[in-house]
Amino acid sequence: MIAALRCVIFRDLRLAARRSSDVLTVALFFVIVVSLFPLGIGPDPKLLRTVAPGVLWVAALLASMLALSRVFAADHADGTLEQMMLGATPLGLVVAAKVLAHWLVTGLPLVLISPVLALQFDLPRELFGVLVLSLALGTPVLSLIGAIGAALTLGLRGAGALLSLLVLPLYVPVLIVGAGAMEAAASGLGGNAQLLLLAAMLIIAAAFAPWVAAAALRISVE
Amino acid sequence: MNWGSLDNFLAMGGYGLYVWGSYAVTLVLIAAELILLGRRRRNAVGRIR
Amino acid sequence: MSINWFKYSSPQTFFPVAGRLALVFGALALLACAAGLYLGFFVAPTDAQQGESYRIIFIHVPAAWMSMFLYFVMAFWAGLGLAFNTRLSGMMASAIAPTGALFTFIALWTGSLWGRPAWGTWWVWDARLTSELVLLFLYFGFMALQAAIDDPRRADKAGAVLALVGVVDLPIIYFSVQWWNTLHQGASVSLTKAPTMAATMLAGMLVMIFGFWFYSIAAVMLRARCIMLERERGSEWAGQHARGAA
Numbered sequence: 001m002i003a004a005l006r007c008v009i010f011r012d013l014r015l016a017a018r019r020s021s022d023v024l025t026v027a028l029f030f031v032i033v034v035s036l037f038p039l040g041i042g043p044d045p046k047l048l049r050t051v052a053p054g055v056l057w058v059a060a061l062l063a064s065m066l067a068l069s070r071v072f073a074a075d076h077a078d079g080t081l082e083q084m085m086l087g088a089t090p091l092g093l094v095v096a097a098k099v100l101a102h103w104l105v106t107g108l109p110l111v112l113i114s115p116v117l118a119l120q121f122d123l124p125r126e127l128f129g130v131l132v133l134s135l136a137l138g139t140p141v142l143s144l145i146g147a148i149g150a151a152l153t154l155g156l157r158g159a160g161a162l163l164s165l166l167v168l169p170l171y172v173p174v175l176i177v178g179a180g181a182m183e184a185a186a187s188g189l190g191g192n193a194q195l196l197l198l199a200a201m202l203i204i205a206a207a208f209a210p211w212v213a214a215a216a217l218r219i220s221v222e
Numbered sequence: 223m224n225w226g227s228l229d230n231f232l233a234m235g236g237y238g239l240y241v242w243g244s245y246a247v248t249l250v251l252i253a254a255e256l257i258l259l260g261r262r263r264r265n266a267v268g269r270i271r
Numbered sequence: 272m273s274i275n276w277f278k279y280s281s282p283q284t285f286f287p288v289a290g291r292l293a294l295v296f297g298a299l300a301l302l303a304c305a306a307g308l309y310l311g312f313f314v315a316p317t318d319a320q321q322g323e324s325y326r327i328i329f330i331h332v333p334a335a336w337m338s339m340f341l342y343f344v345m346a347f348w349a350g351l352g353l354a355f356n357t358r359l360s361g362m363m364a365s366a367i368a369p370t371g372a373l374f375t376f377i378a379l380w381t382g383s384l385w386g387r388p389a390w391g392t393w394w395v396w397d398a399r400l401t402s403e404l405v406l407l408f409l410y411f412g413f414m415a416l417q418a419a420i421d422d423p424r425r426a427d428k429a430g431a432v433l434a435l436v437g438v439v440d441l442p443i444i445y446f447s448v449q450w451w452n453t454l455h456q457g458a459s460v461s462l463t464k465a466p467t468m469a470a471t472m473l474a475g476m477l478v479m480i481f482g483f484w485f486y487s488i489a490a491v492m493l494r495a496r497c498i499m500l501e502r503e504r505g506s507e508w509a510g511q512h513a514r515g516a517a
Contacts, residue, residue, distance in 0.1 A: 148436060152429045156419045165415055166433060169408040170440050173447035180454065212436060219428040223313050231312075235323035240388055244327045244381040248334070252486070255373055259493045266500035270513035 004089045005097040012101035015074070022067060027109045030063035034117045045122050052121035053182035056131065057138075057175055060110045064139055065167060067106040068146040069159050071098055072217065076154055082221060091214035099140075099147045099210065107139035130185040130195070137198040138178040144202075144209035145170050151216035174201060280357045282499040283508040289499075293492035296485045303482035310475035318472075327385040329475050333483040335378035335399065338406060339441075341371035341487060345413075346438035349431035361427030362502065364434060365417055366495040370487055372410035378403050398449040405444050409437045423502055 037055045038048055075081040084094050114135050115128045149167035153159040181194030225231040234241045279285045311329035318325040345367040352360030386395045413430055420426035503509045
């Protein structure tokens with residue numbers, strides 16, 4: 001079974017590598033959105049430093065949402081998804097593997113780019129660690145919750161926009177805690193409490209979301 | 223609560239706009255819901271026939 | 272005596288029951304709202320701090336309460352439909368959503384109009400108002416998802432999964448927003464703390480809650496009947512009803 005899951009992950013990674021534009025689009029979207037904010041609110045360094053945590057987090061959230069509909073869509077289109085549903089490996093584990101691959105391709109780049117973008121906002125060096133850690137813990141949660149939305153909207157017209165509407169309210173706690181970690185660190189309190197909360201969210205999401213998404217997949221693929 | 227006059231009642235101590243704005247919108251929305259339900263029912267029955 | 276729990280789980284048997292419930296609870300709603308508004312406007316005194324503007328709570332708090340309560344009820348029926356595969360449970364969940372969204376909007380609107388004289392701005396990032404806003408998005412998401420799916424059974428089940436995820440997430444959202452609010456030292460006065468309730472104010476509010484609750488039952492029953500007629504339009508009983516109806 002581990003071999004099957006490894007197979008799923010490597011397959012998804014290989015497919016993503018072949019269509020590397022997907023990866024780059026998400027990363028570029030992140031960069032552009034973050035760059036738009038100073039253009040909108042003015043270049044005052046003090047203001048930018050204050051809004052940096054929120055802006056970075058919202059941009060990462062939107063960017064990771066961009067690629068969500070693709071988690072299952074390609075496999076659904078060519079019938080691979082039904083094969084996976086009929087296979088011996090529990091669908092929940094397959095979903096978990098796919099989400100992991102999806103995060104590696106769309107979420108991890110955001111985590112890695114974020115310090116560079118934080119420089120645009122003159123974020124103090126000490127906060128870089130909290131930034132990267134909060135995104136590293138938070139973006140997988142976003143991918144996991146988003147997978148549920150992707151499974152529910154599989155094959156529907158207007159799936160992209162509908163997916164955003166479904167999933168954004170569910171993202172609110174992650175955003176609040178994630179951005180809150182950085183703000184707490186900035187104010188001197190230390191972001192440990194929020195980071196631990198994010199870790200807890202990740203564990204709970206990893207434990208439940210794949211199975212909810214699997215149930216949603218069975219509903220969507222009659 | 224003795225309002226004294228209709229004017230006092232409508233003025234709501236200066237907050238008339240807010241209080242009656244709330245109640246008016248609520249009434250309009252609930253009326254709209256009921257009207258839409260009536261229309262939905264007529265459509266449903268019409269489609270069966 | 273053995274209870275047949277599933278007697279009314281078919282649209283055909285429940286349809287007339289829903290009609291009677293709508294009538295009864297509609298009448299009760301009118302009575303309760305009349306009584307509640309009388310209490311609210313002619314018995315409850317002027318508030319020391321907020322003057323007459325507080326009288327919005329006779330709509331705001333019942334609407335907010337119903338918006339949350341209806342979401343839980345909706346999730347309950349959706350979950351039941353998912354578990355027992357009963358058509359009617361899914362129809363009930365779909366029937367509740369628009370009424371729930373309506374009350375959520377009313378809660379937001381009246382909350383905004385209440386906040387304006389109290390704190391000078393049309394919108395306050397108060398924990399409850401912000402949670403209500405997210406709740407509105409949850410309702411819209413549910414309705415949008417069901418609207419986008421043509422097959423009613425798939426729409427029921429997909430909506431059920433979404434509603435259940437939402438209902439689990441709702442406390443998390445609420446607490447995280449509340450925590451966010453206190454962290455940012457936002458509105459220092461919670462909308463529900465003011466005013467200190469005189470007994471008559473509380474009585475008026477409670478009666479209005481019942482009024483809104485009865486209204487919700489009536490509206491949901493009426494909508495459920497519409498949904499039953501739409502989905503079961505090929506069936507014999509629906510045809511008979513349509514021919515008999517005015």
